[in-house]
Structure formats: C-alpha cells, structure tokens
Amino acid sequence: MLKVVAFVAAILIAAGMQTGFADEKEEVADVLEQIQGDWEQRLGKIRVEKHVDGNTETSIVFNELGEVVREQTSVFKIQKLGDFFVLSWKDAQVTGGAARGQRIPNGTIVFRLRDGKWHCAEGFSSDEFFSPSFGVWHRPEVREP
Known part of the structure; x- marks a missing residue:
C-alpha cells in the first residue's frame, strides 16, 4: 500500500509540470469528451x-x-x-443534503479510462480534504420502463 501511495504522490507532485505537446492537448480534449454524461458507483448500499x-x-x-444524502x-x-x-476541481459547493451551502476545498483526482470504466484515485495530496481512496465509475444501466 505504501508503494501505491508513494506512486500516486509522485504523480500529483509532477502534475504541475506541463510538456506543451499538441498531441497531449488532443488527448485531454478526447478524454474530456469521453467522460461527458452520466456515471455511477456503488459503495455497499450507497449509490x-x-x-x-x-x-x-x-x-x-x-x-x-434512494434518498439524496448529498x-x-x-x-x-x-x-x-x-x-x-x-x-x-475548484469552486466546489454542496448543493443538496444536510450540508447544503458548504464549500469544499479544491482537490485532485488521478484517473484513467479503461474498458468503458473511469478508474480514480483521490485524497493523496497533502492538503486534500478527503481520505485516500480508489474508485471505479461505470455508465449506469439502462432500465426499461
């Protein structure tokens, strides 16, 4: 686990460096397009x-x-x-639930898209609000009426 934390920390430290390659801008634009829309993650009984x-x-x-908590x-x-x-992310704000109106500190997620899933690691920078965690987002199932 320490190796994983060190690896992710190294990624976050290096994140401030930009290479300026045009193909990287195209890759970012492509990924931004791919993540548009709806995603879902289940955490036990929580959705x-x-x-x-x-x-x-x-x-x-x-x-x-099925009630909105946040x-x-x-x-x-x-x-x-x-x-x-x-x-x-920045300018995050709670817009629903008991903490409505609360501002959330800026944060960072390291991710990659693979096989139609969005694999994320967050909570690894020193000033991060959230505890370290890994998650996998997928497109919600289409339910017929």
Missing part, C-alpha cells in the same frame, strides 16, 4: 451518481432508501501525465 457537462461535475449520493457541484480542468490524467 453515487455523477453527471459531467463540459467542465462541470455534479455528484449525488443516495442512501439505501449533492455537490464543481468546476474542473484535466491535464495529461504519462499514462494518467489529473482532474483538478
């Missing part, structure tokens, strides 16, 4: 939905009864770093 529209992300957390929105940018992408 989290994410909607990406341009450079804005809205996440909604539902409890086991909703938050943020603005983000994406950078390319080796085989990974770094998503940095």
Whole structure:
C-alpha cells in the first residue's frame, strides 16, 4: 500500500509540470469528451451518481432508501501525465443534503479510462480534504420502463 501511495504522490507532485505537446492537448480534449454524461458507483448500499457537462461535475449520493444524502457541484480542468490524467476541481459547493451551502476545498483526482470504466484515485495530496481512496465509475444501466 505504501508503494501505491508513494506512486500516486509522485504523480500529483509532477502534475504541475506541463510538456506543451499538441498531441497531449488532443488527448485531454478526447478524454474530456469521453467522460461527458452520466456515471455511477456503488459503495455497499450507497449509490453515487455523477453527471459531467463540459467542465462541470455534479455528484449525488443516495442512501439505501434512494434518498439524496448529498449533492455537490464543481468546476474542473484535466491535464495529461504519462499514462494518467489529473482532474483538478475548484469552486466546489454542496448543493443538496444536510450540508447544503458548504464549500469544499479544491482537490485532485488521478484517473484513467479503461474498458468503458473511469478508474480514480483521490485524497493523496497533502492538503486534500478527503481520505485516500480508489474508485471505479461505470455508465449506469439502462432500465426499461
């Protein structure tokens, strides 16, 4: 686990460096296009939905009864770093649930897209609000009426 934490920390430190290659800008634009729309993640009985529209992300957390526990929105940018992408968010605010109106500190996620899934690692920078975690987002199942 320490090797993983050290690896992710090295990625986050290096994230400030930009190479300026035109193909990297194209890759970032392509990834931004790929993450548009709806995503879902299940954490036990908790379900989290994410909607990406341009450079804005809205996440909604539902409890086991399907009730909204928390909703938050943020603005983000994406950078390319080796085989990974770094998503940095800012201006995050809780827009629903008990903590409505609360501001969320800026943060960073290291991610990659593979086989139609969005693999993320967050909470590894020194000033991060969230604890370190890994997650896999997938497109929600299409349910017929």
